[in-house]
Amino acid sequence: MTPSTELQRPIIKTELPGPNARAIVEADAKYVTPSYPRPDYKLVAEKAYGVWVEDPDGNVFLDCNAGVAVCSTGHCHPDIVKAISDQAAKLIHLCGTDYYYKHMPELGRKLDEIVPIDGPTKSHFANSGAEAIETALKLAMYHTKRQKFISFFGSFHGRTLGALSLTSSKKAQRLGFARQALDVVHVPYPNCYQCPFNLGKCGDGSCCMGTISWIEDRLFNTTTPPEEVAGIVLEVVQGEGGYVPAPTEVVKAIRQICDKHGIMLIVDEVQSGMGRTGKMFALDHHEGVKADIVCMAKGIGSGMPIGVCTAKADIMDWHKGAHASTFGGNPVAIASALKTIELLEGGLVANSAEVGAHLKAGLEKLKEKFECIGDVRGMGLMLGVEFVTDKASRKPDAALRDRIEMACFERGLIILGCGTSTIRWSPPLILTKENADVALEIFEAAIAASL
Numbered sequence: 001m002t003p004s005t006e007l008q009r010p011i012i013k014t015e016l017p018g019p020n021a022r023a024i025v026e027a028d029a030k031y032v033t034p035s036y037p038r039p040d041y042k043l044v045a046e047k048a049y050g051v052w053v054e055d056p057d058g059n060v061f062l063d064c065n066a067g068v069a070v071c072s073t074g075h076c077h078p079d080i081v082k083a084i085s086d087q088a089a090k091l092i093h094l095c096g097t098d099y100y101y102k103h104m105p106e107l108g109r110k111l112d113e114i115v116p117i118d119g120p121t122k123s124h125f126a127n128s129g130a131e132a133i134e135t136a137l138k139l140a141m142y143h144t145k146r147q148k149f150i151s152f153f154g155s156f157h158g159r160t161l162g163a164l165s166l167t168s169s170k171k172a173q174r175l176g177f178a179r180q181a182l183d184v185v186h187v188p189y190p191n192c193y194q195c196p197f198n199l200g201k202c203g204d205g206s207c208c209m210g211t212i213s214w215i216e217d218r219l220f221n222t223t224t225p226p227e228e229v230a231g232i233v234l235e236v237v238q239g240e241g242g243y244v245p246a247p248t249e250v251v252k253a254i255r256q257i258c259d260k261h262g263i264m265l266i267v268d269e270v271q272s273g274m275g276r277t278g279k280m281f282a283l284d285h286h287e288g289v290k291a292d293i294v295c296m297a298k299g300i301g302s303g304m305p306i307g308v309c310t311a312k313a314d315i316m317d318w319h320k321g322a323h324a325s326t327f328g329g330n331p332v333a334i335a336s337a338l339k340t341i342e343l344l345e346g347g348l349v350a351n352s353a354e355v356g357a358h359l360k361a362g363l364e365k366l367k368e369k370f371e372c373i374g375d376v377r378g379m380g381l382m383l384g385v386e387f388v389t390d391k392a393s394r395k396p397d398a399a400l401r402d403r404i405e406m407a408c409f410e411r412g413l414i415i416l417g418c419g420t421s422t423i424r425w426s427p428p429l430i431l432t433k434e435n436a437d438v439a440l441e442i443f444e445a446a447i448a449a450s451l
């Protein structure tokens with residue numbers, strides 16, 4: 001394996017995609033579903049190490065996306081590879097929902113220590129973020145004996161039918177699927193830059209309280225009586241919707257609403273969790289606020305498929321057989337998750353905060369330089385850069401964002417869009433300041449070339 005520290009810059013030596021990559025893209029078009037939401041640029045991976053991804057033509061890219069916020073410990077971290085291969089040599093599968101092995105209680109105990117939930121917890125193991133959300137939805141319905149949910153415009157919680165009922169970040173995710181499976185009502189997400197309430201006093205967080213009055217004064221008095229609401233599902237930093245952090249006032253007020261009406265606060269940390277924001281969980285940025293149920297996936301397994309729903313122990317009170325999964329909590333995936341958490345606690349969460357601040361400062365400088373950068377936001381290594389036609393109008397410029405994404409790729413930098421006109425930065429949490437400086441230099445050149 002190539003040591004990640006030796007290589008300092010991307011290497012682009014063919015046209016993109018090169019001949020070998022092109023053959024794979026062509027075969028994919030023939031045999032693979034066209035429903036995947038791939039960006040305009042075509043990255044084909046042959047191997048990856050640290051923050052670098054190599055394609056089948058020998059081009060090497062600096063990865064500031066990490067397989068969409070998944071490879072938290074970097075690609076093929078040697079400790080993760082060892083944990084996976086050691087475990088694979090011992091026990092790959094037995095079906096932990098019918099039999100026992102040590103891995104489930106070990107990860108459950110570790111999560112009990114670190115998740116932002118007060119008191120004892122229990123965990124249910126699945127294979128993806130959407131499955132973790134499905135678990136949370138079923139659990140909230142079961143426990144409260146209620147059926148309605150509140151979700152936010154711009155949210156993304158997955159594509160299975162229950163999770164899809166919550167999801168609302170893009171029309172393409174819902175088009176063609178007719179009615180939503182669950183009774184979900186959507187409310188505006190607090191967005192300080194693109195204020196959904198047009199109150200014009202953004203900046204101090206106060207106008208975002210419009211979200212709270214929307215729930216309390218409109219929904220609860222009309223379509224959605226609080227005594228019928230099982231859960232409010234919240235991304236503390238909205239991910240696919242544009243990397244938008246919610247202000248503390250709103251997060252606290254949502255907790256209070258839940259307390260007042262016996263509603264479950266379900267916090268979706270699938271993208272924002274596991275050190276991505278510079279703390280273990282995004283909710284940790286909001287002191288004193290705790291969830292009832294937390295969903296995790298993506299970064300928890302360093303690339304192995306695992307989703308977890310952790311809840312207060314007395315909420316996870318369902319009967320035997322109520323919810324399970326053949327592969328969920330697979331020993332190999334859990335071995336990877338346990339090693340991932342060890343590496344996160346051993347320095348990567350701190351690195352996310354430190355290098356994230358460095359990267360953000362560099363992006364802020366670019367914001368001063370370019371009229372088309374309207375907003376730079378986020379915490380740790382979960383940063384969003386929103387592109388606009390001009391700073392005064394704040395009108396999103398999706399076409400420019402797409403051109404910049406492509407121009408980055410052509411220069412060997414992997415970044416990905418989210419929201420209407422935002423570029424997300426979600427690199428592996430091992431990113432160094434030197435890597436960040438290289439990425440910033442390429443980003444600047446890509447913006448200049450795309451105007």
Ligand SMILES: Cc1ncc(COP(=O)(O)O)c(C=O)c1O
Pocket residue numbers: 128129130131133156157158159235239240268269270271272297298
């Ligand atoms: C916040 C959030 N929740 C849930 C999901 C769904 O996860 P998965 O794609 O693993 O089903 C995602 C995926 O992007 C996500 O960002």
